[in-house]
Amino acid sequence: MYTYVGFAATDQRKTAPLGHRAAEILLETLESEIVSGALPPGAPLSELALAERFGVSRTPVREALLELERAGLAERGARRAFFVRALGAEELADLFEASGEVESALAALAAHRMTEIERQALIALAEAPAASAADYSDLNRRFHDAIKSGARNATLAQLLGGLDLRTSAWRAANFHEAEERQTTSRAEHLKIATAIAQADAERTRSLMRRHVAQSHSVLAEILARRGR
Amino acid sequence: MYTYVGFAATDQRKTAPLGHRAAEILLETLESEIVSGALPPGAPLSELALAERFGVSRTPVREALLELERAGLAERGARRAFFVRALGAEELADLFEASGEVESALAALAAHRMTEIERQALIALAEAPAASAADYSDLNRRFHDAIKSGARNATLAQLLGGLDLRTSAWRAANFHEAEERQTTSRAEHLKIATAIAQADAERTRSLMRRHVAQSHSVLAEILARRGR
DNA sequence: TCCATTCGACATGTATACATATGTAGGATT
DNA sequence: AATCCTACATATGTATACATGTCGAATGGA
Numbered sequence A, B: 001m002y003t004y005v006g007f008a009a010t011d012q013r014k015t016a017p018l019g020h021r022a023a024e025i026l027l028e029t030l031e032s033e034i035v036s037g038a039l040p041p042g043a044p045l046s047e048l049a050l051a052e053r054f055g056v057s058r059t060p061v062r063e064a065l066l067e068l069e070r071a072g073l074a075e076r077g078a079r080r081a082f083f084v085r086a087l088g089a090e091e092l093a094d095l096f097e098a099s100g101e102v103e104s105a106l107a108a109l110a111a112h113r114m115t116e117i118e119r120q121a122l123i124a125l126a127e128a129p130a131a132s133a134a135d136y137s138d139l140n141r142r143f144h145d146a147i148k149s150g151a152r153n154a155t156l157a158q159l160l161g162g163l164d165l166r167t168s169a170w171r172a173a174n175f176h177e178a179e180e181r182q183t184t185s186r187a188e189h190l191k192i193a194t195a196i197a198q199a200d201a202e203r204t205r206s207l208m209r210r211h212v213a214q215s216h217s218v219l220a221e222i223l224a225r226r227g228r
Numbered sequence C: 001t002c003c004a005t006t007c008g009a010c011a012t013g014t015a016t017a018c019a020t021a022t023g024t025a026g027g028a029t030t
Numbered sequence D: 001a002a003t004c005c006t007a008c009a010t011a012t013g014t015a016t017a018c019a020t021g022t023c024g025a026a027t028g029g030a
Helices: A022-036 A047-054 A058-071 A089-113 A116-127 A133-150 A154-174 A179-197 A201-227 B022-036 B047-054 B058-071 B089-113 B116-127 B133-150 B154-174 B179-197 B201-227
Strands: A074-076 A082-084 B074-076 B082-084
Touching: A022 A047, A022 A058, A022 A154, A047 A058, A058 A074, A058 A082, A058 A154, A058 B058, A089 A133, A089 A154, A089 A179, A089 A201, A089 B089, A089 B154, A116 A133, A116 A179, A133 A154, A133 A179, A154 A201, A154 B089, A154 B154, A179 A201, B022 B047, B022 B058, B047 B058, B058 B074, B058 B082, B058 B154, B089 B133, B089 B154, B089 B179, B089 B201, B116 B133, B116 B179, B133 B154, B133 B179, B154 B201, B179 B201
Parallel strands: none
Antiparallel strands: A074 A082, B074 B082
16 A cells, blocks of 8 residues: 655656656657658547557557647547547638747747847858758758747747647648749748848738748648649 | 456445546646645645545546646656646746737737627727726636637637636736736726727737736736745 | 665556446347 | 347546656665
């Protein structure tokens, strides 16, 4: 029998995290499978089936599924069963609109708060040539990450991270950004970087909002074509 | 080897019907205790201790704690143990800044999207007299809810809801809004409602941002005084 | 006295057994 | 033939047993 003695409320031990936990591996694996489209929207995420597939018990599976729900990649359906979250066109629009607002807020803050070195690095990122689609994707990510960290607001950055995770499933599963979009996108990046370099917060905000909206338009059009 | 001896004589298990699940009751109880301050920031949330306290096993406790973490009310510390989340002044500032950005984005959208009836209702809310502090608190909530729903963006509304949950712990635990703040706040509400009624999105955004920042200033000052 | 080592208590991580609810198939009833 | 009822398969909800790691106190030696 357990006899609970308890810790003082001031207990502040800091210890290295335990090794590779099953729940953590599951989470990463499922996340990548959902984002890559291997697990399509609407696919059932049965505790038992996943436990058998990964050779673990249901307990870590439960934890991973709860985390997935938290990330917005899974949702509960009938009988509280988990499914890969399926977004309709409207929810997708909401999601991109939210991303646009949050990221433009971050960009506006970054315009005030970035150091001179960060501003120059951002412009360099915007100007860097992309040899391939993978290159471009990487540059794109680094550009947006630079703005996220330049804003000096962990809470907003975290919000945007969560939203990006939810949109990435659609971005990755449905298309590689078209060549022409890359060109346009690069031009937008450069405008944004310039506005930030000039510490013009409101222009930055407006440019970034339009930039995200453009991404949404392109994706929505592709989805609509596929839907036909 | 594993030897299962059956249930103790005192076994009075009853698997809860959906909707009255142990994990759900735990979540609501803990949430209210944290927000009310009964469980202060930094307090340990031990699985075993909570399981014994509520007379359930660790499994539903785990689920409730994961949900609390999701809501930002708990965090994992040493050895992955859960604690009531403690925010420093900096994180609090981040939080309010994020709230300001998100809510001002919602307000700007509402300025474009609210129906005429909603606009009038909002002005009525802003003008309504508050007989008591509780009244004012209720009016305040309804005012902000009206904007949230008028923006027609569930994703942004959900983000703001999560942020509000995290700040409410501090608001509730630390102070009742001072009389003078009520007066100022009401004036700000009226300005915002007017800007929305005029569909002036940018003015709305700016007013709302300032409004949230004001709330933060007042709270921060009170916290600083207590800290002295 | 002070420090290194050992060991015990207890934390979380995981596996598994049991409880209960629900969808479904198939037969009985009307 | 349509409907209802029941048994069953299987899902999630929960409890408990076991695994492993860490902290802190006790201990023993320099």
